[in-house]
Amino acid sequence: MSASKKYINRDLSWTEFNRRVLEEAEDPGTPLLERFQFLSIVSSNLDEFMSVRVAGLQDQLKAGFNKADFTGYTPHGLIKRLDKRTDRLVRHQYKTYRDLMRSLSKEGVVLAGWSDLNEEQQEALTEYFQEIVFPVLTPMAVDVSRPFPLLHSKELYLAVVLRPDAPGGERQTEGKSFCAIVQVPSILSRTIAVPGRRNSRKQSYVRLEELIKEQIGQLFSGYGTEAVHAFRVTRNSDLALNEEAAEDLLQEIEKELRRRRRGFPVRLEIEKGMHPHALELLLDELELAEDDISEIDGPLDLTFASRFANSLQGMDHLRFPAIEPVYPVEFEEADDMMSVLRERDVLVYHPYESFEAVNDFICEAAEDPEVLAIKMTLYRVSVNSVLVQALAKAAESGKQVTVVVEIKARFDEERNIAWARQLEKAGCHVVYGLVGLKTHAKITLVVRREAGSLRRYVHVGTGNYNENTAKLYTDAGLFTCHPDIGADASALFNEMTGYSTPHDWRAFAxxxxxxxxxxxxxxxxxxxxxxxxxxxxxxxxxxxxxxxxxxxxxxxxxxxxxxxxxxxxxxxxxxxxxxxxxxxxxxxxxxxxxxxxxxxxxxxxxxxxxxxxxxxxxxxxxxxxxxxxxxxxxxxxxxxxxxxxxxxxxxxxxxxxxxxxxxxxxxxxxxxxxxxxxxxxxxxxxxxxxxxxxxxxxxx
Known part of the structure; x- marks a missing residue:
């Protein structure tokens, strides 16, 4: 075999993975509402892939780099191959979406069009629009005096083509068209429940963008609406940090996050049949070519499908059976976790076993007067993290608390910055990792005073300290007070927080x-x-x-x-x-x-x-x-x-x-x-x- 044929290309392999996720949405053996979840994951996966991997390939092309990688692909050749695969994937995805909606309608749930509603239902939705939606909308005209607005990455927008009304209120059919942009507010639910028909068991919903389209005239008095079509932009979301020159890494990342909003567009998704005037304007302003367009036959951004499926009540028969994680039996009857670990190591496997054991380990250490220090790495944490609150409490009680927070964790940067500041206010020593390296290790060290000496207790995991993802991801975690692991844990934190030379590891690599x-x-x-x-x-x-x-x-x-x-x-x-x-x-x-x-x-x-x-x-x-x-x-x-x-x-x-x-x-x-x-x-x-x-x- 030639050297390049020995390997499968990384990005092409990723498209195969996302195809396997789509197969779960297509599988009739998967419960119906769970199939919507997989369909949504395909979209979120593709969004990240486009904003990071494809964006990186486009950056290489702009820089004139066209050298083949070890799998034999140049950036230009790989982008062409990826375009074909992702286009095929999206077509399959929307076919699956239509199939799922047909199956859901048989269960009495439909996403209706405006014409499917009776007069009473239309009146109710019009009232909802006027009271809830209209005050949130901001029409943004595009003309000589008002420049093209900044379009946020992965947000849903409507392109509106207008013509001024003629004197007397008649709509003009000739002359110049005008364009405006309306953002579909992500703060509101993407699907709106419709009041039921009399004697009907069906649950009907309308998508928010369809309601706005129907009522769009209320935003543009004096103009007639020629066309309204949805579109969505995906931008380059990779951070370009100069950590060596950054005096304050926290501030540097905050600057980069602001720049991310203006990242170069890499993909334009448009609703099928978009008005040519609106499309020409978008391509010109975003500096994109027709090859960068993805024309969609269906609702843009199918990530809404999981939220929609989760919102449906009384349909548990269409979901996976609920599984309640069990508390690790080794800790269940014990007065305290440390006494168990002095006798034996304990392994937990999430989500079958509860992440509460990890929370309890930290909380117990935070409240134990014999615990002198807690050290921990945080890569991705949940919104209302019990662990962060326990660490803050431990620091406020006088314990030495050191937290290595990875503020460069992609797409979680803002949340981690907020946690870092909260921990610092509580008195924790917060470290942002090493220059040029992300801290991805998952480890907690508890130092406890026992019988005149110190003992180290350690938790090492394969997944993040995040109670939410621990219900969705399979991960292993080891609790131990093995002396070699404890010594290595201390050395590792010293390397991450100080100037220690590389350690002669006893257990770790x-x-x-x-x-x-x-x-x-x-x-x-x-x-x-x-x-x-x-x-x-x-x-x-x-x-x-x-x-x-x-x-x-x-x-x-x-x-x-x-x-x-x-x-x-x-x-x-x-x-x-x-x-x-x-x-x-x-x-x-x-x-x-x-x-x-x-x-x-x-x-x-x-x-x-x-x-x-x-x-x-x-x-x-x-x-x-x-x-x-x-x-x-x-x-x-x-x-x-x-x-x-x-x-x-x-x-x-x-x-x-x-x-x-x-x-x-x-x-x-x-x-x-x-x-x-x-x-x-x-x-x-x-x-x-x-x-x-x-x-x-x-x-x-």
Missing amino acids: VAPTGLKPKLFDLIDRQIGFAKAGKPARILAKMNSLSNQSMIDKLYEASQAGVRIELIVRGVCCLRPGVPGLSENVRIVSIVDRFLEHARILAVSGGDEEEVYISSADWMTRNLSRRVELLCPVYDRGLRQMLLNLLEMNLKDNVKARELLPTGGYARVTNAHAPLRSQFYANDIPLWKTVAVAQEEIEDH
């Missing part, structure tokens, strides 16, 4: 300097076992795999005879199953109700077996441009739990897709009984049973 070499050492050890004729296996779970040197190392291991099985949810640039290159590699992706987010690594060869949890994917940014953490799991029972989990993922034949040598994916099908790794056997996950035998897993 830390990016950007030590994680990749540690992974290579583990893989090399398996290569050695395989060459010596011993069984050798690498089993790993992650979100993405795109680093070229990591892929090459896995190819080397495959050629040496190491059995490699990977669970990679999203982007994967490794091409498995190629004779002479990767015939010993199998890769599956699972897209299901919960977002598979855990990063777990297991290596076994000879008599050794090691299991690790990590914050890092195997991408270049994680391995070389972030502070990331790989932590060993020492307890044998907990290692077995994680191995059970990985084995379950690999044997999924309901929601798993296998990556083919072509770069495409195919659903896993076999003669075994259906096994859905996120749910099965009365919704009890098998991996939780520590003593389960491999034969039992095979039976399932």
